[in-house]
Amino acid sequence: MKGLVYNNGELAGYLQKDSDGQYKFVYEELYFADPQKKAISLSLPKSQRAHLSKELFGFFFGLLSEGINKDIQCRALKIDENDHFRRLLATAGEDTIGAITVKPE
Secondary structure, three states, rough: EEEEEEEOOOOEEEEEEOOOEEEEEEHHHHHOOOOOOOOOOOOOOOOOOOOOEEOOOHHHHHHOOOHHHHHHHHHHHHHOOOOEEEEEEEEHOOOOOOOOEEEEO
C-alpha cells in the first residue's frame, strides 16, 4: 500500500507500508531539491534517505480522527479501527487540519 503525501496540493512525498508492516516515508525528488520547500513536519526533516518506522509516524497518526468520529468512519468505510494506514488513506485526502493531505496511489 502506498500513499501520496501533498503539502498545500503539491506532491511532497510517498508514504508506504510494506508486507512486514514497516512504514517508509520518502520525499519526492523535485520537492526535495527545491530549497524553498519546507519539510512536512519537524519529525520528518527533508532528507534523501527514507524515514522508517515500525509504527505509523506520529505526524500522520495526528491526521486521524478520534473518538466517535473514528467509530463512525470505521463503520461507514468498513475499516478495522486498528488499521491506521488504511484509515489514513481513506480519510486524509480532503479537509484535513493544516496543509498536508494523503491520498491513495
